[in-house]
Amino acid sequence: MSLALAEHKKEDRDQQVPAIIAALGPKSIVLIGLMGAGKTAVGKRLAAKLDLPFVDADKEIEEAAGQSITEIFAEHGEAYFRQGERKVIARLLEAGPQVLATGGGAYMIEEASATIRQRGISIWLRAELPVLLHRVRKRNHRPLLIGRDNEQVMRNLMAERYPIYAEADITVESRDVPHEVIVKEVIEAVAVRLGCHTTRTKAPRSDTVT
Ligand code: S3P
Numbered sequence: 001m002s003l004a005l006a007e008h009k010k011e012d013r014d015q016q017v018p019a020i021i022a023a024l025g026p027k028s029i030v031l032i033g034l035m036g037a038g039k040t041a042v043g044k045r046l047a048a049k050l051d052l053p054f055v056d057a058d059k060e061i062e063e064a065a066g067q068s069i070t071e072i073f074a075e076h077g078e079a080y081f082r083q084g085e086r087k088v089i090a091r092l093l094e095a096g097p098q099v100l101a102t103g104g105g106a107y108m109i110e111e112a113s114a115t116i117r118q119r120g121i122s123i124w125l126r127a128e129l130p131v132l133l134h135r136v137r138k139r140n141h142r143p144l145l146i147g148r149d150n151e152q153v154m155r156n157l158m159a160e161r162y163p164i165y166a167e168a169d170i171t172v173e174s175r176d177v178p179h180e181v182i183v184k185e186v187i188e189a190v191a192v193r194l195g196c197h198t199t200r201t202k203a204p205r206s207d208t209v210t
Helices: 003-024 039-050 057-065 069-076 078-095 110-119 129-136 150-165 179-193
Strands: 028-032 054-056 099-101 120-126 170-173
Touching: 003 039, 003 179, 028 039, 028 078, 028 110, 039 054, 039 099, 039 179, 054 057, 057 069, 057 078, 057 099, 069 078, 078 099, 078 110, 110 120, 120 150, 120 179, 129 150, 170 179
Parallel strands: 028 099, 028 120, 054 099, 120 170
Antiparallel strands: none
16 A cells, blocks of 8 residues: 555544544444344444443443342343333433443344434444354353353344344444454444445545655
8 A cells, every 4th residue: 555545544534533423413323233242342442432422221221220130130020121121222312422332132122223223323243153152151141141051042042133133224243353343344334324434545646655
């Protein structure tokens, strides 16, 4: 790559963030995907790059309930958790722009996905089973997995949820690369989606430095 082209690419990147923020308006960037897809890890870094607040829906549910998600599932059941999840997501999406990481089941709640469509740009962090399994097995705090055959549960959830997640505005393949790589791909895809992407393949002739 010529020096001039490299400089232009940098300029494009510098202009990309303000352009995205302007085009986003009050909308939120909403990360969806299965447990282990990297919604929180990518979301935090994405928010930092875009200089937007980062909000984790699961954390907000825990704060609102004064209990951990495991406790909510154990004491009140999944249906109760989903009700709380729907309400919290509706409340959080009133406060955009922000980066919002949702729990894996959130987009499956019809009302929640409708609110996400209205008030956000949805990004599906799609991942293959081995990637997800490797990640979820590192910690044992997810009520849908505790004491169950993780592989079978994840296979079932993929079959049930992937066709619905596929309706998201943007899909980015989550894989075993540094989070920054995924963040960059998300930013590019958001810029394209919002119509503020500049593709420069050649430096203008007059600036060309070889
Ligand atoms: C769930 C995913 C979890 C959490 C809850 C249920 C799901 O969030 O909301 O345990 O139904 O997939 P993460 O996807 O952040 O692990």
